[in-house]
Amino acid sequence: MKYSTVFRPKFFHLFKKGRYSRERFVSDLIAGIIVGIIALPLAIAFGIASGVTPQQGLITAIVAGFIIAVFGGSRFLIGGPTGAFIVVISGIIAQYGMTGLTIATIMAGIMLIIMGFCRMGAVFKFIPYPIVVGFTSGIALTIFSTQMKDFFGMTDLDVPAGFIQEWICYFSNLGSIDWAETALSAVCLLTIILWNKYVTKKVPGALIAIIVGTAASLLLSRFAGIEFATIGSKFPELGSGMSLPKPSMPEFDLNTIKDLVSPALTIAFLCAIESLLAAMVADGVTGKQHDSNTELIAQGMANIVTPLFGGIPSTGALARTMASINNGARTSVAGLVHSVVLLLIFLFLMPYVIYVPLGCLAAILIVVAYNMSEWRSFKYLLKGEKSDIAVLLLTFFLTVVVDLTVAIEVGILLAIVLFVRRTMQTSSIRVIDEASIAASEDDEIAASDDIERLDIHKGIEIYEINGPYFFGLAAREEDFHKGSKKTCCRIIRMRKVPFIDSTGVKNLRNLCDMARKRGLRVILSGVRPEVLATLEKFGVDRELGRENIFDNIIPALKCANEYADAKAAETKANQ
Secondary structure, eight states: OOHHHHOOOGGGGTTGGGOOOHHHHHHHHHHHHHHHHHHHHHHHHHHHHTTSOHHHHHHHHHHHHHHHHHHOSOSSOOEEOOGGGHHHHHHHHHHHHHHHHHHHHHHHHHHHHHHHHTTOGGGGGGSOHHHHHHHHHHHHHHHHHHTHHHHTTOTTOOOOSSHHHHHHHHHHTGGGOOHHHHHHHHHHHHHHHHIIIIIOSSSOHHHHHHHHHHHHHHHHHHHTOOOOOBHHHHOGGGGGOOOOOOOOOOOOOHHHHHHTHHHHHHHHHHHHHHHHHHHHHHHHHHOOOOOHHHHHHHHHHHHHHGGGGTOOOOEEOHHHHHHHHHTTOOSTHHHHHHHHHHHHHHHHTHHHHTTSBHHHHHHHHHHHHHHHSOHHHHHHHTTSOHHHHHHHHHHHHIIIIIOHHHHHHHHHHHHHHHHHHHHHHHOEEEEEOSSEEEEOTTSSOOOGGGOEEEEOOTTEEEEEEESOBSGGGGGGGGGGGOOOTTOOEEEEEEEEOOOBOHHHHHHHHHHHHHHHHTTOEEEEESOOHHHHHHHHHTTHHHHHOGGGBOSSHHHHHHHHHHHHHHHHHHHHHHO
């Protein structure tokens, strides 16, 4: 494998043969500045909601956004922290601490790079849609649940982990609701909704809500004596200004790595799904094409480097990517500008961020949760097949009630089971018991004037395998055991078998052995070259005899008829 053909960042193709013009740069510059401003409140909100500091959320958007823009396989993808990781990050920190999160994120980055070099980018496109909707809807409901404390101003409430436990705690402490905080949160929420709906989407409602909420908080605090919980009250150290931390590697041992394999897989899987989904949506809007394997490698690089600076897991952000495209982004330079804008804010404006109310951030995350919920898709899928409904509800409830890690592990297993089930539905074994069979020269059904009608001797059974012959088809092999006592020859027609695995070879060998014990001659018909190559590897061609393997039904049936005639003549002579 040539790695150069796997890792092809779009950024480095921009400046070949003068492709990147001044006009493009101006468009990217404007889009990058706007999306950087949009990313500011989201990065801060995601950081706090995940159980880390707001500066860690910003560092993630800066470092990951830069790496994904430079090395990514999409021209438009904006990288950074996303709402999907809130549940994962908070769970890992609660169990393993910040060091455990850092190690798990680096491990996930390594996994993503391996996936990219192994060309697994296309595999994630086959994750069943009910599983994806179940994940995202469950994560959205969990995010919504975690924001109730700040939205209603229950600042002194010690809320336990777990969806059910959270709501038991909320209902048990309704008396601790701060109505001033609730009113401010509600104003911020309405500001986001009404601004996006009736004013414009180019200037994000979340930014306007922060301005309105912060101004209201300062004015009410100064003139009415009403105090609100703010980022500064929770993270007072932000008031002294910030500088980008130096990278550092955490200490770890083999036991730590073993414990963090499952969380790392969760991060890698979620990152791959979300980033590639965002890239596909961007392709659909722009008409461009992303490189999924390169994107996985870039996501891996970002998740290895970002935690060294104190950041958290990152991925491609769909909302910010669409905002960048809608504001005129032409290339990945917009992603670079977005990172630079956030870096300048981080270095020079962080002392002002301390005045942002936590209730305002809660309102922003509630809107994020609503946009993530995919309730329309959820409702639509409930009209589908029972198996899809069961998968949807199972992944949803596991995500909400149990744990996202468990939900993803079960989801992967369900994806495999569903794939096998769907493949089994396309594969079948049928008996051809008509008096004659239609076949053309190339063993395909042709026009009626090209079809030759071939007679089948009464002593011949013909079975046809349709679809892949693999372990999933083993349960249907009882059809082979049927047959008349007068049968002396069995033809197994394999023209519609695109591949055969080792289990299929074993089962085919068993079928041939059982037929021979009954005194039947077995002939294979329509064997494709790739299937024949597999049979030759396992020596089935020698056991069966190459004279009994044909690439077409016509010579196979001719051979079987001659054998059946000879057997019939022998039986008659012995009577």
